[in-house]
Amino acid sequence: MTRTWLIGLTLLIQAACAIFFVSDIAISVLGLGVAPISWRIHEAIEIGASIGLLLGLMVGAVLLRNTLQRNRRVEEQLRAASGAFLELMEDRFDQWGLTPAERDVALFAIKGFSTNEIAVMRETSEGTVKAQTNAIYRKAGVGGRPQLLSLFIEDLMGDGLVGTGRP
Numbered sequence: 001m002t003r004t005w006l007i008g009l010t011l012l013i014q015a016a017c018a019i020f021f022v023s024d025i026a027i028s029v030l031g032l033g034v035a036p037i038s039w040r041i042h043e044a045i046e047i048g049a050s051i052g053l054l055l056g057l058m059v060g061a062v063l064l065r066n067t068l069q070r071n072r073r074v075e076e077q078l079r080a081a082s083g084a085f086l087e088l089m090e091d092r093f094d095q096w097g098l099t100p101a102e103r104d105v106a107l108f109a110i111k112g113f114s115t116n117e118i119a120v121m122r123e124t125s126e127g128t129v130k131a132q133t134n135a136i137y138r139k140a141g142v143g144g145r146p147q148l149l150s151l152f153i154e155d156l157m158g159d160g161l162v163g164t165g166r167p
Contacts, residue, residue, distance in 0.1 A: 093106065
């Protein structure tokens with residue numbers, strides 16, 4: 001919340017400063033008659049607007065640096081989670097005693113490929129893929145693809161969901 005407030009305030013200050021400078025130039029270029037103010041007051045306003053723009057630049061740089069650092073941390077966490085997911089799948093595949101072909105089919109099924117797409121990628125028949133998927137479901141103790149995927153999601157979420165009867 002503080003970051004959003006700071007960004008909003010910075011943008012507001014920079015907008016006010018930019019409006020001052022643009023209007024000052026427009027008045028000079030267009031020769032518009034405005035009520036004169038003392039040159040000291042005008043100079044003080046220009047100095048204030050310049051300081052406002054510089055502060056906005058500094059705050060923007062700090063916020064950008066923090067955002068890039070946060071983005072880097074999130075990407076590292078995502079890579080770690082991805083690696084953890086693959087490791088978790090390999091552990092489960094070992095527990096279930098899947099053959100290398102069944103591992104491939106299970107991985108493709110978890111990724112969301114259809115039976116036909118898996119058959120084409122593995123250069124085998126749809127019947128073979130169906131038989132392998134049924135063997136995977138039987139070994140995993142699930143009734144279908146959604147339940148297979150939910151096993152991994154539950155493991156990633158922690159100790160599994162309450163009341164599922166699974167570890």
